[in-house]
Amino acid sequence: MTSLNDLPLRADLRGQIPYGAPQLHVPVALNVNENTHPIPEPVALDIVRALAQAVLTVNRYPDREFTELRDRLAAYLGHELTRENIWAANGSNEVLQQVLQAFGGPGRSVLGFAPTYSMYSILASGTGTEWIEGDRDADFHLSPETAADWVTRTNPDLVFLCSPNNPTGTSLSLDTITAVYEASRGIVVVDEAYAEFEPDGTPSAVALLPGRERLLVSRTMSKAFAFAGARVGYLAADPAVTDALRLVRLPYHLSAFTQAAANAALAHSEEMLAMVDEIRGQRDRLVVELARLGYSPYESGSNFVLFGGVPDPHAIFEALLAEGILIRDVGIAGHLRVTAGTRTETTAFLEALERLGRPASSAGE
Numbered sequence: 290m291t292s293l294n295d296l297p298l299r300a301d302l303r304g305q306i307p308y309g310a311p312q313l314h315v316p317v318a319l320n321v322n323e324n325t326h327p328i329p330e331p332v333a334l335d336i337v338r339a340l341a342q343a344v345l346t347v348n349r350y351p352d353r354e355f356t357e358l359r360d361r362l363a364a365y366l367g368h369e370l371t372r373e374n375i376w377a378a379n380g381s382n383e384v385l386q387q388v389l390q391a392f393g394g395p396g397r398s399v400l401g402f403a404p405t406y407s408m409y410s411i412l413a414s415g416t417g418t419e420w421i422e423g424d425r426d427a428d429f430h431l432s433p434e435t436a437a438d439w440v441t442r443t444n445p446d447l448v449f450l451c452s453p454n455n456p457t458g459t460s461l462s463l464d465t466i467t468a469v470y471e472a473s474r475g476i477v478v479v480d481e482a483y484a485e486f487e488p489d490g491t492p493s494a495v496a497l498l499p500g501r502e503r504l505l506v507s508r509t510m511s512k513a514f515a516f517a518g519a520r521v522g523y524l525a526a527d528p529a530v531t532d533a534l535r536l537v538r539l540p541y542h543l544s545a546f547t548q549a550a551a552n553a554a555l556a557h558s559e560e561m562l563a564m565v566d567e568i569r570g571q572r573d574r575l576v577v578e579l580a581r582l583g584y585s586p587y588e589s590g591s592n593f594v595l596f597g598g599v600p601d602p603h604a605i606f607e608a609l610l611a612e613g614i615l616i617r618d619v620g621i622a623g624h625l626r627v628t629a630g631t632r633t634e635t636t637a638f639l640e641a642l643e644r645l646g647r648p649a650s651s652a653g654e
Contacts, residue, residue, distance in 0.1 A: 301414060308411050316613040317637050319628040322455070322483075322593050324515035326564040326631060332557040339553035343545045351545035358548050361555040362523050366508075368495050373528040377551075378542060381482055381509040381522030385449075386412050388505065388524075390537040392447055392476045393418030400445035402431055404621055406455045406480065421445055428587065429457035429595075433468035440472040447476045452494070453483045456619040456626045458589025460487060466494050470504055478505045478524075483591035485513030485565055486572070491590070495525055502527040512592060514554055514561050521551045568592050572629035578639050583647040593628045595619070600649045605642075612641045 359372035378384045389412055398419035401409045413420040423439035425431050448469055452461035470477050479494040494506045505526040510516040575594045579586040585597040599605055602625050606618045617626040
C-alpha cells in the first residue's frame with residue numbers, strides 16, 4: 290500500500306499530522322466547542338424554505354459576490370459597516386487561509402501567542418508562511434506590553450490574536466489589540482469566533498476598525514448561531530482588504546445553498562442567539578463546580594472552560610469516555626477543556642467527574 294513517504298509531498302509537510310479532534314459517537318460530546326443547542330424549529334423551517342427556493346436556480350452559478358449575505362452580516366455587526374467591509378467563506382478557517390494566501394506566503398511570517406488555536410500554525414504551514422510562537426503572561430493573559438514587545442522583536446508580516454482565546458477562554462483588551470497594531474507594520478487579525486459569549490457590553494475589536502486599514506476582525510456563525518455544519522465564516526475590514534481576498538478566492542466559493550441558509554439564519558438573529566444566555570449560564574456553572582471539585586478552572590469569555598489541576602489528563606479523559614462523555618485533551622500539561630453543553634449534558638459531565646474523585650493534589654484538603 291502506498292504511504293505518504295512514497296509520494297512527492299512537499300518537504301515542509303512531511304511528518305505533519307492533520308488537524309482534527311476525535312470524532313466518536315458518544316451520548317455527551319463536549320470536545321469541539323459546538324453549540325449544543327439545536328436551531329429553533331420555526332427558524333429551521335424558514336431555512337429549509339430558503340434552501341428549497343435555492344434549488345430552483347442551482348443550475349446557475351451562485352452570486353459570486355454573495356451580496357445579500359454581506360449586507361446582512363454588515364447589519365448584524367453594526368458600527369456603520371457596509372457590504373464593502375465584509376468578506377465571507379466556508380468557515381472562518383477558510384477566511385484565515387485566504388488572508389494568509391493574500392498577505393503571507395514564502396519569506397513571510399505570522400506571529401501567534403501560545404497556547405492558541407492550533408489551526409493557525411497549520412494554515413501557516415499550508416501557505417508556506419513561517420509560524421512564530423510568542424509567549425503569554427501568567428494565567429494565559431496577554432498584556433499590551435508583552436504583545437507589543439513580541440511584535441517589535443520578531444517583526445512579523447501578520448499577527449493572529451484570538452479573543453476569547455481558544456483553548457484558554459481568556460479575552461484581550463482593546464488596549465492590547467491597539468498596542469499590537471501600533472507596533473506592527475503588517476496585517477493584524479483578531480479572531481472573535483466566540484465573541485457572542487462574552488459578557489454583555491464587552492467591546493468588540495470591530496470598534497477599532499475605522500482608520501486602521503491593516504486590522505481585520507474574523508467571526509463565525511458556527512458557535513453562537515449553532516451553524517457549525519453550515520460552514521460560514523466572515524471578517525470585517527477595510528474595503529481594500531476584501532479586494533485583496535478576491536485575488537485568492539476560488540470561483541464561486543460560497544455555494545447557493547450556503548448563502549441561502551446563512552441569509553435565512555441572519556434574518557432570525559435574535560431567535561438564533563436566544564440560547565447564548567443559557568450557554569453562558571452553563572459555562573459559569575462549570576467554573577464554579579470544577580473549583581468545588583478541586584480543579585482550577587479559568588474564567589472564560591467563550592462557550593468552554595479550560596481547567597487545570599488535573600494530575601493525569603489522559604486518564605481522566607479515558608475514564609470520562611468510558612462513561613460516554615467526550616471532552617478535549619488540548620495538550621497543556623495538567624489541563625483539560627470542556628464545552629458548555631445543555632444543562633443535562635453539563636450535569637452528566639460534572640457528576641461523572643465527581644465520581645472519579647478529587648484530584649490527588651487537592652485530596653485531603
